[in-house]
Amino acid sequence: MRDVFDAIQRTAIRIKDAIDVKDIGYSQLENSSGETQLQLDIQCDMIIEEEFSRVTSINTIASEEKEHEEVFRKDAKYFIAYDPLDGSSLVDVNLSVGSIFGIYENNFGAENMVAACYVVYGPRVEMVFAENKTKLYLLQAGEFEFVKEIRLNEKGKINAPGGTQQNWAPYHKEMVDSFFAEGYRLRYSGGMVPDLHQILLKGGGLFSYPGTSDKPEGKLRRLFEVFPFAFIYEKSGGGAVDGTKDLMTLGCAHIHDTAICFFGSNYEIARVKEVYARNS
Ligand code: F6P
Numbered sequence: 001m002r003d004v005f006d007a008i009q010r011t012a013i014r015i016k017d018a019i020d021v022k023d024i025g026y027s028q029l030e031n032s033s034g035e036t037q038l039q040l041d042i043q044c045d046m047i048i049e050e051e052f053s054r055v056t057s058i059n060t061i062a063s064e065e066k067e068h069e070e071v072f073r074k075d076a077k078y079f080i081a082y083d084p085l086d087g088s089s090l091v092d093v094n095l096s097v098g099s100i101f102g103i104y105e106n107n108f109g110a111e112n113m114v115a116a117c118y119v120v121y122g123p124r125v126e127m128v129f130a131e132n133k134t135k136l137y138l139l140q141a142g143e144f145e146f147v148k149e150i151r152l153n154e155k156g157k158i159n160a161p162g163g164t165q166q167n168w169a170p171y172h173k174e175m176v177d178s179f180f181a182e183g184y185r186l187r188y189s190g191g192m193v194p195d196l197h198q199i200l201l202k203g204g205g206l207f208s209y210p211g212t213s214d215k216p217e218g219k220l221r222r223l224f225e226v227f228p229f230a231f232i233y234e235k236s237g238g239g240a241v242d243g244t245k246d247l248m249t250l251g252c253a254h255i256h257d258t259a260i261c262f263f264g265s266n267y268e269i270a271r272v273k274e275v276y277a278r279n280s
């Protein structure tokens, strides 16, 4: 695992540099979230592929940017699924973005996950790595330094509701509103990594991405986004559900499958389960 951890650190430093130097096309703004942005996504994907291809313990990779998985070494242990630049459309408005990694042993699937990690590229670069515990690292002078262990409180104050509100089910809207009625504050940037990072570091709250009338199975991808964060939230003392079931008990038929998902501290997750049990 040490070699994978080291490779992720190298990719993070290279991706940060790519974000910093990339010409995002200020002179051709009408194109900045289309073609130009796509190139940065692909550049980040290539950086990760290149670094991982040298790690002898990695068997297969799957990327949100690739249609199919890619096998490096048939006898090696780890299967890694990653989202190279999550929230990439936020780069051109200079909001935080991230990379997400799910580390699986012997095959992809929640039951095979042994570690998960994400990197936030914000004003500072931070990395969160969870194995048995969740640990926070900060990039300082070219190296990631351990900062602290992360533990969620039982209850938080942040509400981060994803998806198009117009397409929410009425009971979902009532649930979201019930948290606001209790004094929760809205904190939502549209980047999964910074939005979930904020809830983790501020001690708790709820991030939701429900099934909607236009996306009944949600938007976020199981292998690259949902399982890694579910693992991290569980290891941090919180919960992660699809409404009724723990996300880490779900299967994954295809590498790009999505899932409805809720991540939070225990108080908020209990509310989600209660509301969804009544309505499904
Ligand atoms: O990767 C998908 C993503 O960009 C996530 O980072 C983010 O949480 C989500 O989409 C935001 O979706 P929406 O704008 O529908 O709330």
Ligand code: MN
Pocket: 064, 083, 085, 086, 087, 225
């Ligand atoms: Mn993504």
